[in-house]
Amino acid sequence: MKKIRCAPYWMVFVLTALVFFTTGPAASAAGLFSAFETVSRQDGGLNTAIGYRYHQDTYEKGNGLKIRQNEIYSQAAYGADNAWEIYARLGIADLKIGDVFRESEEVFAALGGKVFYPVSGKLGVGAFVQGTYYLNDFSDTVERRKHVQLKDLWDVHFGVALQATLPCGSTMYAGPYLYYSEGTLSLSSNVSDWGYAAGRYSVQNTSIAGGFAGLDIPLAKGFRLNVEGQYADRFSAGAAISYTY
């Protein structure tokens, strides 16, 4: 029987370097949804991860605020029984709105949990819920001297997925998700590009549903690589490298 070669050890460092050095400024909704079957030990254990996600979305109102974000985060998770996991993330994210608003990194925190139920040896179903809150406000000056702030940004995601086990310990997963994101937009004067007058507005995401798919690949020495794409109103994608204790 032909032996399947899994990813070598050095790939951990190469991929980590890629995450750090090719993603530009740091990272909003907060990170990947990841595979549903926990990578923690069956009798309970910790796993940690570092991840990056490029996030795009559209907030309603006026012409629609197209946002782009780069997120980098660190995650600590505890799971057991190949069935459940809870996790916490702390990260930083930048924010661009259209072509006029650019804010450098602010801190966010996320909490989540997921459950997995194996249907057969190679197939299972899972569900997750995840919430994110930005601890700082995003602010910038647009169209000369017009001060804009996006405050109290938060989101919550809920999704279900099918997960399949592939050769070499890899897993693939895909499914739909629902989400809601909200923030308060504060404008010191009219911003013609966005069609907003001065004042405070509550802004929400335009789409509420999307789909995601990802791949989780074992590397070596307890490390795993997770790549994932998400599509709601616009496309988002990211990668994370986890370590199982």
Added chain:
Amino acid sequence: MLSGGAPGSAHAFVDLPPEQTSPPPVVLTVSPDRPANQFAAAAVVDPMEEEYTGDEFDDYAGDNAKEEKVSIADPLEPFNRAMHEFNDKMYFWAVKPVAQGYKAVVPEPARISVDNFFSNLGFPARFLSCLLQADFKGAATEAGRFTINTVWGIGGLLDPSSGKELNLQEQNTDLGQTLGVWGVGQGFYIVWPVFGPSTPRDTVSIAGNYFLDPVAYLNPWSARLGVNVLDKVNAASLRIGDYEALKNAAIDPYVAFRDAYIQYRYKQIKARKAKIFSGSSAAEPFPETVRPDKVD
């Protein structure tokens, strides 16, 4: 003192590398679930045996159990004894009570995590020491440990590098050992208040480690002081009992600590040199590092 066991020994409780942990003549285990640290183990000598050997220590190096005797000049003994007494009182009157209170409040896993965190911050000194000793493998190990523990160890609170799979062990070295590896002699014995047992050569290590410690650059000074106190109290809370065991087992604690310290440093430097020059014998005496001149 503040390192938690022997008063003032900033170096005293760093474990020896695995290959250098051959048992001393008498090992007193102070905690049933945790072996006594190497400093204490090296220092605790059967009083009956001491009657025949004075304050020299036997060092069983390697399988051939070759005996090596290590001693040090102590021209400042009156001053050193006063400082030893000061550190002893400081331990029993301040450090130990605070550490016991801290231990009662903070669970052991959290204290170990804090210890891991501060150990991770010690990376610059260890990395530089490895480089200066031309121990490039050790430097690479330290760099790998720091990266992995910082990124996947939640800022250094966890230590995945030491696990079975990665097996990147902390390099037990400092600038004083670097000087020793270079052939700089230890000089005479000196006990610093708060910092504890040292030599002129190892005092360089205290000063160098200060500048290489990221905590030293915290502002304001009160934050720096607070973090340093947390580090030392946390470390002490993990080793309560070690110092007491060593002290109680010694006829003259000052002499016991002095000899234990010099023995411990000797073994550390020998281990480093054996590692770096792995082709040569670990038992080969160092021309300048440790002089076998007995002064008492």
